Amino acid sequence: MSSLSSAELRIPVVTAAAVREFARGGYHGTTIADVAAAARISPAYVFKLFPGKERLFVAALEDCFQQIVETLTIAAEEATGSGPDGILDAMGGAYAQLISDRSLLMLQVHAQSVADVPEIGQALRAGLASVVRLAKARSGASDEAVQRFIAYGQLCHLIVTTGVDDVTDDWAVLVARGIRHPA
Amino acid sequence: MSSLSSAELRIPVVTAAAVREFARGGYHGTTIADVAAAARISPAYVFKLFPGKERLFVAALEDCFQQIVETLTIAAEEATGSGPDGILDAMGGAYAQLISDRSLLMLQVHAQSVADVPEIGQALRAGLASVVRLAKARSGASDEAVQRFIAYGQLCHLIVTTGVDDVTDDWAVLVARGIRHPA
DNA sequence: CTGATCAGTGAGTGACCAATCACTCTATTG
DNA sequence: CAATAGAGTGATTGGTCACTCACTGATCAG
Numbered sequence: 001m002s003s004l005s006s007a008e009l010r011i012p013v014v015t016a017a018a019v020r021e022f023a024r025g026g027y028h029g030t031t032i033a034d035v036a037a038a039a040r041i042s043p044a045y046v047f048k049l050f051p052g053k054e055r056l057f058v059a060a061l062e063d064c065f066q067q068i069v070e071t072l073t074i075a076a077e078e079a080t081g082s083g084p085d086g087i088l089d090a091m092g093g094a095y096a097q098l099i100s101d102r103s104l105l106m107l108q109v110h111a112q113s114v115a116d117v118p119e120i121g122q123a124l125r126a127g128l129a130s131v132v133r134l135a136k137a138r139s140g141a142s143d144e145a146v147q148r149f150i151a152y153g154q155l156c157h158l159i160v161t162t163g164v165d166d167v168t169d170d171w172a173v174l175v176a177r178g179i180r181h182p183a
Numbered sequence: 184m185s186s187l188s189s190a191e192l193r194i195p196v197v198t199a200a201a202v203r204e205f206a207r208g209g210y211h212g213t214t215i216a217d218v219a220a221a222a223r224i225s226p227a228y229v230f231k232l233f234p235g236k237e238r239l240f241v242a243a244l245e246d247c248f249q250q251i252v253e254t255l256t257i258a259a260e261e262a263t264g265s266g267p268d269g270i271l272d273a274m275g276g277a278y279a280q281l282i283s284d285r286s287l288l289m290l291q292v293h294a295q296s297v298a299d300v301p302e303i304g305q306a307l308r309a310g311l312a313s314v315v316r317l318a319k320a321r322s323g324a325s326d327e328a329v330q331r332f333i334a335y336g337q338l339c340h341l342i343v344t345t346g347v348d349d350v351t352d353d354w355a356v357l358v359a360r361g362i363r364h365p366a
Numbered sequence: 367c368t369g370a371t372c373a374g375t376g377a378g379t380g381a382c383c384a385a386t387c388a389c390t391c392t393a394t395t396g
Numbered sequence: 397c398a399a400t401a402g403a404g405t406g407a408t409t410g411g412t413c414a415c416t417c418a419c420t421g422a423t424c425a426g
Contacts, residue, residue: 006403026296028211031383042405047385112344113209113296124345125355132354143357147338150358154337155330161295162307171315172308174326175333189373214413225375230415 011049011059014039018060023103026110027057027120057111058123064107065127069134071098076138084141088149091135095153096180102160109161155179194232194242197222201243206286209293210240210303240294241306247290248310252317254281259321267324271332274318278336279363285343292344338362 017039021030032053036043050056075094079087099105108124115121136146156179159165164172165181200222204213215236219226233239258277262270282288291307298304319329339362342348347355348364 010403026211028209029297032385033383043384044386044406045404048404053384109292110296112341113293114212115344115346121346125347125350128341128345128347128358129352129354132358136354136357143360147358147360148334150341151331151334151338154341155334158295158311158333158337161298162311163298163304164308164311167308169312171312171319174319175311175315175330177326177330193373215415216413226414227376227416228374231374236414 023106087139206289210297270322
C-alpha cells in the first residue's frame with residue numbers, strides 16, 4: 001500500500017481553501033493568489049497541484065456537494081421511521097445547519113452564475129443529481145415533495161444571498177417565514 | 184417641457200445592452216467594452232453616461248425588475264376574478280414567458296452572485312421587494328402561497344442555469360416537472 | 367464670425383492576473 | 397559521497413480591463 005506523497009496530502013487542503021475563497025469572491029472575483037495564500041503555499045505551486053483555475057473551482061464544487069451528501073445521508077439515517085416527510089424535514093434541518101457558515105451555499109450560487117462553463121455546469125448537474133436522488137431514495141417521499149424540498153432550498157439560497165433575513169419589512173418576513181436560516 | 188438630450192436618449196439603449204451583456208457574462212465576466220460594442224458606442228462614452236461599471240450593472244438590474252413588475256402587473260389584471268391562486272398562476276405563466284430569452288433570468292442569478300457589493304445587494308432587495316409585494320397585493324393569496332410562488336421561481340432559475348431541462352434522467356424530470364420553462 | 371456647449375472617440379495608463387519557467391532546497395537512495 | 401527526484405518558490409510574461417484625458421467635430425446663440 002503506497003503512502004500518499006506530500007503533494008497528494010496537500011490537495012485536500014488546497015481544495016478546502018478554494019471552497020472558502022471561491023465562496024467569498026466567486027469564480028471571476030477570486031484569484032489563484034487568494035487561494036494560495038489561504039492554503040499557505042505559493043501561487044505557482046497551485047498550478048502543480050491543479051492544471052488550472054477551472055479545475056480548481058470544479059474540485060471545490062465537488063467537495064462542496066460531497067459534504068452536502070454526507071450530511072444529508074446522516075440526517076436521513078437518524079430520522080429513519082419518521083416517515084417520508086419527516087425524513088425530508090430532517091434533511092432540510094441538517095442542510096440549514098451545514099450551510100450556516102455560508103461557504104457551501106455561496107459556492108453553489110457562484111457556480112450557478114458560471115454554469116455555462118462546460119466543466120462547471122457538468123459538476124453542478126452531477127451534484128444536484130446526487131442530492132435529488134439521495135433525497136428521493138432515502139426519504140421515499142413523492143416526487144412532488146422532493147421537488148418542493150429543492151425549491152425551498154433555492155429559496156433559502158435567495159434569502160441568504162440577498163440578506164433578506166436582516167430585513168424586517170413585511171415582504172421580507174413573508175419570504176423568510178419558516179425557513180431555517182443561518183444563525 | 185425640456186426635450187431629452189441625445190445623451191439622455193442613449194441611456195436606455197445602453198442599459199438594454201447592459202442587460203443582455205451582463206446576463207451573458209455576469210458582472211466580472213463582462214467588460215465595459217462588451218456593453219459598449221453591443222450599444223454601438225465607444226467604451227469611453229459609457230463612462231460619460233454612467234459613473235462606473237457598478238452603477239451600470241445596477242441600472243441593468245433595475246431595468247430587469249421593472250420589466251418583471253410590468254409583466255406581472257398586466258398578467259394579474261388579465262386574471263382578475265380567477266381567485267388568488269389563479270392570479271398567482273397567471274403571474275407565473277407570464278413570468279415564464281418573459282424569461283424565455285434567459286436574459287432577465289440570468290441577470291438575476293449573476294446579481295445574486297455579487298450581492299455582497301452593497302449597491303447591487305440593495306438593488307436586488309428592492310427588486311425582490313417589489314415583486315413580492317406585487318404578488319401579494321394583486322393576488323390576495325396567503326403568505327404561504329406567495330412564498331411558494333417565489334420558491335418555485337427560484338427553482339425555475341436553477342433548472343435553467345444548470346440546463347436540467349435538457350437532461351432526461353429520472354432526477355432531472357422530477358425536478359423540472361410542471362415547471363414552465365423557456366422553449 | 368465667434369465662442370461656448372455638447373456628443374463622441376482614440377489612445378493611452380496603471381493595475382491586476384492566469385499561467386510558465388528556471389531555479390533552490392531537501393531528502394532519499396545506491 | 398554523488399546523483400536523483402520531488403517539494404516548493406521568485407520572477408516574469410503576455411494579456412486584459414476599468415478608467416482617464418486630451419482631443420475632434422457638430423450645433424447654435426449672439
